[in-house]
Amino acid sequence: MTDQNDILLGDHMQAWSMTVDRFITHAARWSGQHELVSREADGSIVRSTWATSATRARQLSAVLAAAGIRPGERIATMAMNSARHVEAWYGIMGYGAVCHTLNPRLFEDQLVFIINHASDRWLLADPQFAPLIEKLRPRCPTLERIIYLCGPDQLPAGAGVADYESLIDGRPTDVPWGTVDEHAPAALCYTSGTTGNPKGVLYSHRSQVLHAMICAQRDTMGMSVQDSVLAVVPMFHANAWALPFTAAATGAKLVLPGAKLDGASLYELLETEAVTLSAAVPTVWQALLDFLTTNRLPLSTLRRVIIGGSAVTEALIRGFRDGYGVEVLHAWGMTEMSPIGTISGAPPPAVAALGADARVAFNLKQGRAPFGIDMKITDDDEVRLPQDGVAQGHVRVQGPAIIARYFREPGEVLDAEGYFDTGDIATIDPHGYMQITDRAKDVIKSGGEWISSVEIENIAASHPKALMAAVIGVPDPRWRERPLLIVRLRPGQEATAAEFLAWLDGKIAKWWMPDSVLFVDEMPLGATGKLDKKVLRARYAQAATPSE
Ligand code: ADP
Numbered sequence: 001m002t003d004q005n006d007i008l009l010g011d012h013m014q015a016w017s018m019t020v021d022r023f024i025t026h027a028a029r030w031s032g033q034h035e036l037v038s039r040e041a042d043g044s045i046v047r048s049t050w051a052t053s054a055t056r057a058r059q060l061s062a063v064l065a066a067a068g069i070r071p072g073e074r075i076a077t078m079a080m081n082s083a084r085h086v087e088a089w090y091g092i093m094g095y096g097a098v099c100h101t102l103n104p105r106l107f108e109d110q111l112v113f114i115i116n117h118a119s120d121r122w123l124l125a126d127p128q129f130a131p132l133i134e135k136l137r138p139r140c141p142t143l144e145r146i147i148y149l150c151g152p153d154q155l156p157a158g159a160g161v162a163d164y165e166s167l168i169d170g171r172p173t174d175v176p177w178g179t180v181d182e183h184a185p186a187a188l189c190y191t192s193g194t195t196g197n198p199k200g201v202l203y204s205h206r207s208q209v210l211h212a213m214i215c216a217q218r219d220t221m222g223m224s225v226q227d228s229v230l231a232v233v234p235m236f237h238a239n240a241w242a243l244p245f246t247a248a249a250t251g252a253k254l255v256l257p258g259a260k261l262d263g264a265s266l267y268e269l270l271e272t273e274a275v276t277l278s279a280a281v282p283t284v285w286q287a288l289l290d291f292l293t294t295n296r297l298p299l300s301t302l303r304r305v306i307i308g309g310s311a312v313t314e315a316l317i318r319g320f321r322d323g324y325g326v327e328v329l330h331a332w333g334m335t336e337m338s339p340i341g342t343i344s345g346a347p348p349p350a351v352a353a354l355g356a357d358a359r360v361a362f363n364l365k366q367g368r369a370p371f372g373i374d375m376k377i378t379d380d381d382e383v384r385l386p387q388d389g390v391a392q393g394h395v396r397v398q399g400p401a402i403i404a405r406y407f408r409e410p411g412e413v414l415d416a417e418g419y420f421d422t423g424d425i426a427t428i429d430p431h432g433y434m435q436i437t438d439r440a441k442d443v444i445k446s447g448g449e450w451i452s453s454v455e456i457e458n459i460a461a462s463h464p465k466a467l468m469a470a471v472i473g474v475p476d477p478r479w480r481e482r483p484l485l486i487v488r489l490r491p492g493q494e495a496t497a498a499e500f501l502a503w504l505d506g507k508i509a510k511w512w513m514p515d516s517v518l519f520v521d522e523m524p525l526g527a528t529g530k531l532d533k534k535v536l537r538a539r540y541a542q543a544a545t546p547s548e
Contacts, residue, residue, distance in 0.1 A: 021094035031251025060091025071096030200407030263291025332366035389429030
């Protein structure tokens, strides 16, 4: 009787293991002729297809196998977005090794720390990073070999270096893929470490497959075989928001811009490659919009842009929507979430019914959780707060592509209910929209209440003379902290503090009003292009502190 029940209750469906190589194998078989278009360092365009790149990725796996690399070992990449970089991902992960994407914009000491912490054995890199790599090598003893993602003609000098094209040439294409367990690690990405040392997030094959399927959903990125996708967000920045996986899963065309991310270069690709969907951080899109406005250019094929990494401004949403009919998908997430957490795109019917202006207001929020992500906000004692759009709390998340523990760190990083604390502070409204009001470490606590630095920043940055705005807490003897507004003006502009305070007046609560405004020529940015408030606090907080 028991045996009979066991047979009936056992899994009757196929054990189809979720390994990431399946993405490109699927693309090669069913959308094999769809293109991967790359811009090389010299500006020229190189064309591949999913079928060709899948074959070349398999040849790279053969190189790894012949060299005795074992599954689970770390192979690093330091490269801008290109078809070769995509092939490197699949060649490394398909074989069962772990692809560790390095951010070349990190400080040298951080890169050394990360490479040693991960015990990277090989590094596949763009030739442009050769000077940096030669400086790192003496301090990275585990690094045995550097392979430059180029042909023999572009190979930089150096001991033990090889070029990718010569290395894969003529290699077999039958090295087995997907032989590791779906729970085995596939990729490694370090957080930029704005506090303390960078921490490694080790993605499994399963987490990445599920994450890409979460991203592909209609209400998330809604990618389709009809799309031509320009992946501006770098592959070393939280896996380019999974675009190399989702594009392969759907069979979309993938356009990879290399190192040229200025308005003119991106515009050229958007038009010549008939791009319909693209993803980048707000600063990149602002530069593109400025370029379009200055040169009075149209956008003929672009339909949707995914914007995330930091908050999207109203100017950006209206600029794309009203000027070009392009829909903004406002995304929030982080390295620890693979990275997509929420997205604000097509609204649910109740929000759509509120009209065009309300849609913009909801688009400014970071969005709703797709299937595969659960979310709650809590107070400092981990007690859940109401989802009324008013209560601000710590955002905690749960899902199959969300971190449980950091690489080579003891213990899980989850609360009693199994949720990960994102370090962000937000509200969640009755429609399910989450809105970030701050990062926990940047929050300004004045008279026992939280002031949202992000909200003041967004309003200040929408002043026509402002290029960027930042708000930090300044120690205050009476209130503990008070907000200081720091503004970088657009080139050629002049403004007074009174002008900015008048702009904020009536748009924020009186007690949120910054005590002073500081104008600066430069804003410090971190390695992922975000405002570095730690530097701002170190530079300006003490100086602006009123004396008792
Ligand atoms: P790091 O934490 O090192 O900056 P990430 O790229 O993982 O690296 O950044 C994640 C953080 O970026 C989030 O915790 C959040 O504070 C911020 N962020 C990401 N997307 C948005 C967004 N759409 N709006 C506001 N903040 C965002």
